[in-house]
Amino acid sequence: MNAPKQIRAALGAVLMCFALFAAAQGDLEINTPAIAAIKQSMQARHAQLGPLFASGAIGLSRDGNVAVRDASGVPLAQRAQVNALISSENADRAALYREIARANGRPDWESDVRATFAQRWIDRAPAGWWVQRNGGWSQK
Amino acid sequence: MMARLALGAAIVAIAAGCVTINIYFPAAAAEKAADRIIEEVWQLREREGAAAQPPAEGGAK
Structure with a gap:
């Protein structure tokens, strides 16, 4: 049974989604060299x-x-x-x-x-x- | 088995959501970024205090 692994994957996807959402809705990245x-x-x-x-x-x-x-x-x-x-x-x-x-x-x-x-x-x-x-x- | 399927579906739904969000150009964020860069390039922040007096008008008439 590898459900915990899948739950972790789902959580990871959710977190990544929030990060992308923040990037899309918050600020544009303008701090690059x-x-x-x-x-x-x-x-x-x-x-x-x-x-x-x-x-x-x-x-x-x-x-x-x-x-x-x-x-x-x-x-x-x-x-x-x-x-x-x-x-x-x-x-x-x-x-x-x-x-x-x-x-x-x-x-x-x-x-x-x-x-x-x-x-x-x-x-x-x-x-x-x-x-x-x-x-x-x-x-x- | 059902739980695994449900999880898989959830992951796909979340990923699709991310893609949808990123399709649109974030106009408000872009304006904010543009303003920050314009202020730096034209040094607008400093000018407000330092050069409040514009370069003498009327002299070139």
Whole structure:
């Protein structure tokens, strides 16, 4: 008779279920070394991006990225540098969304994570920044 | 035998429950996670106290 073994298995399944439930309903896992590294890189870059957001040269796009809005205020000599900054920022953002989905065991959530971030970047943007909503740019 | 079958059924039911729960994208949890990361990247917590004065408006007119 190996009923005790089965009961233990059932208990294990119940416990695992609670753990998964907590993971699904509570918090998303965002404390991994990969995510921390991306965050740090983005935080460092923000020192350069901040003034560009404030001047309206760049803005937050609807797809969770950063995009050029009006480069006319940026001196010609610096435009290449701004473009480079934006492409590294967007590469980090793509990696961030991918890593969050992967850290939670659901790589297919990447586009949902991106959509959530897109909304939150725009919602949390300070007054004066430009954001893309339903087609056009608007200033917060 | 019946007990064993019942146990097996229970395990299957529980496992199916887990799968169902995890199919849906946890939107609220994702928003919370996004906010935590955004606060860190933009350093919003520190800014509230430190740089309460925005970089002088009206100068660029």
